[in-house]
Amino acid sequence: MILEQLLLGMLFLAGFGGLIFCKNLIKKVFALSIMNSAVILLFMVEGDRIGKRAPLVLDSQEILLLQEMVDPLPQALMLTAVVVGLCVTAFALVLVYRLHREYGTLNIDIIYERIRDASH
Amino acid sequence: MKRYIIGVVSLIMIGVVVFPIVLFSAPWPRSARDFLARSAVSETGATNVVASIYLGYRLYDTLGETMVLLAALVGSVYLMTDHGKKKEHFPGAAHGSFSLPTTGENIHKQYKRVQRTEVLSLTVGKLSPVVLLFGWYVMFFGHQSPGGGFQGGVVVASGITFLLMGRRLPQEMGVLFQNTVPVQRIEVGALLAILLLIGSGLLRGQGFFSNPFVGVEMPMPVTYIVLFNIAIGIKVGAGLAILMILMLRGTVRDT
Numbered sequence: 001m002i003l004e005q006l007l008l009g010m011l012f013l014a015g016f017g018g019l020i021f022c023k024n025l026i027k028k029v030f031a032l033s034i035m036n037s038a039v040i041l042l043f044m045v046e047g048d049r050i051g052k053r054a055p056l057v058l059d060s061q062e063i064l065l066l067q068e069m070v071d072p073l074p075q076a077l078m079l080t081a082v083v084v085g086l087c088v089t090a091f092a093l094v095l096v097y098r099l100h101r102e103y104g105t106l107n108i109d110i111i112y113e114r115i116r117d118a119s120h
Numbered sequence: 121m122k123r124y125i126i127g128v129v130s131l132i133m134i135g136v137v138v139f140p141i142v143l144f145s146a147p148w149p150r151s152a153r154d155f156l157a158r159s160a161v162s163e164t165g166a167t168n169v170v171a172s173i174y175l176g177y178r179l180y181d182t183l184g185e186t187m188v189l190l191a192a193l194v195g196s197v198y199l200m201t202d203h204g205k206k207k208e209h210f211p212g213a214a215h216g217s218f219s220l221p222t223t224g225e226n227i228h229k230q231y232k233r234v235q236r237t238e239v240l241s242l243t244v245g246k247l248s249p250v251v252l253l254f255g256w257y258v259m260f261f262g263h264q265s266p267g268g269g270f271q272g273g274v275v276v277a278s279g280i281t282f283l284l285m286g287r288r289l290p291q292e293m294g295v296l297f298q299n300t301v302p303v304q305r306i307e308v309g310a311l312l313a314i315l316l317l318i319g320s321g322l323l324r325g326q327g328f329f330s331n332p333f334v335g336v337e338m339p340m341p342v343t344y345i346v347l348f349n350i351a352i353g354i355k356v357g358a359g360l361a362i363l364m365i366l367m368l369r370g371t372v373r374d375t
Contacts, residue, residue, distance in 0.1 A: 002143065009135070009142040016134050020127040042142060049148040054266065055169040057161045069169070071153040072160075076173035083185050083270055087192030090363060094196040 004045045012038035025096045025106045029089060036085035040078045047074035164331065165342030166263040174268070175345045179318070179329040182348075185270075186314060186355065193359045197300075200366045245286025252279035259353035263342050269349040273356025280361040284368050300362045307362065310355035317348055 015038060018031030048070040055072035096106065103111045160169045164176035174182050259272025284297060296302055321330035331344045 001145075005143050009139050012138055012142070013131060013135055017127070017131055020130060021124075046148060050150050050153060055156075056265070057157060057167050057169060067154070067157070069153060069157055071148065071150075072156055072169040072173055073152050075170045076178060077181075079170070079174055079268075079270060080181060080185050084188055086274075087188055091192045091196050094199045098199055 001045075001049070005042070008038050008042045008045065011041070023107050023109055025099065025108060025111075026093070028108075029092045029096060032092065033085065033089050036081065036088070040081050040085070043074040043078050043081075047071040163334070163341075164345060165333075165340065166345045168263055168265060168268075170266075171263050171268050171345055171349070175348045176331065179348075182352070183314070183318060183329075186311070186352065189356065189359060190311070193363065196363055197366060200363075241286060244282040248279050248282035248286055251282055252276060255279050255353075255357065259349055260346070262349040262353075263345045269352030270356055272349070273353040273358075274360060276353065276357035277360030277364060280357070281364045281368070284364065297365055300365050303358050303361050303365065307355055307358035310351050310358060313351040314348070314355060317344070317351060320344075 262268030
C-alpha cells in the first residue's frame with residue numbers, strides 16, 4: 001500500500017515537474033493529464049483498501065463475498081474526474097492549436113517574446 | 121539557471137503539500153460499500169454497482185458531467201472553427217507542420233499532405249470495425265460488466281477516429297463524415313433523449329431523476345439504466361467524433 005502511494009505521489013510530482021520545466025505547450029498539456037491520472041489512480045488505490053473484488057454483484061454471490069468488494073463510490077466519482085480531465089485536455093489542446101496558429105511556435109518563451117514585441 | 125532553482129523549489133514545496141495527503145493511512149469507511157452491496161441491485165437493478173451509483177443514486181452528478189462535456193465541446197468547436205483575425209507576421213504561423221486543414225475546398229489536398237505510414241493506415245482501417253463493436257458492447261452491457269455510457273462512447277469515438285484515419289473510407293461513410301452536421305444532429309438527439317429520461321419519472325408521479333421502472337408491476341428497473349447508458353454513450357461518442365472530424369479534416373462552412 002505504501003509503495004503504491006509513494007509511486008502515485010511521484011507520478012503527481014512528475015506531472016507537476018513537466019508543467020514547470022517543459023517549454024513545449026503540448027508537453028504541458030500532457031503533464032496536466034498525468035497529474036489528473038495520478039489523482040484518479042490514488043482514489044482507485046484507496047478504494048480497494050477494504051476489499052479486492054470488482055464491484056459487481058452477481059446472482060450466485062454469497063453475502064460473505066460481498067464483504068470483499070472494493071468501495072464503488074470512489075470509482076463512480078472518479079468517472080466524473082475522468083470525463084472532466086478529458087474535457088480539460090481537449091480544450092487545452094485546442095487553445096494550444098490557436099496559439100500555434102497565431103504565433104507559429106509551441107515554445108512558451110518564444111510566444112511570450114512575440115506577445116511582448118507585438119504589444120510594443 | 122535561476123529559473124531551474126525556482127522550479128525545483130516549487131516542486132519540493134508541492135511535494136511537502138502532496139505527500140502527506142497521498143500517504144494517509146486512516147481506515148477507509150465501510151458503511152457506504154456495505155449499504156451499496158446489499159441494496160444497489162434491488163433498488164436499481166444493475167449488477168454493476170458503479171453503474172447503479174452514477175445512473176441511480178447520483179444521477180444529478182452525471183447530468184452535470186454531460187453538461188461539462190457539452191460545454192468543453194462547444195468551446196473547442198468554436199475555437200477550432202472560428203478564424204478571428206489572421207495574423208501572418210510570424211514565420212511558420214498558420215502553415216507549419218502542426219496546422220490543420222481549415223477550408224472546405226481543399227480537404228483532399230490537405231488530407232493527403234498529412235504524413236501517415238502505410239502500416240498505420242492499414243492497421244487502423246482493419247481495426248476500426250472491431251473497436252466500434254467493442255464500444256457498442258461496453259455501452260450496452262455497462263449495467264452488468266465494467267463499462268458504461270461514457271466509456272463505451274469514448275471507445276466508439278476512437279473507432280470512428282480509426283475509420284477516418286484508415287486507408288479506404290467507404291463512399292457512404294465519407295459522405296457521413298464529410299462535415300459534422302449529421303453527427304451534430306445525432307448528438308443533439310441523444311441530449312434530448314437524456315433530458316427526456318431524466319424527466320420520465322414525472323409520468324409516474326415521481327420527481328426528476330427518479331427511475332420510473334421501479335415498482336411491482338414493472339419488474340425491470342434496469343431498463344432505465346440501460347437506456348441511459350445508451351443515450352449517454354451516443355452523446356459522448358458523437359461529441360468526441362465531432363472533435364476528431366474537425367481535428368482530422370475540419371470544414372469551416374458547415375459547422
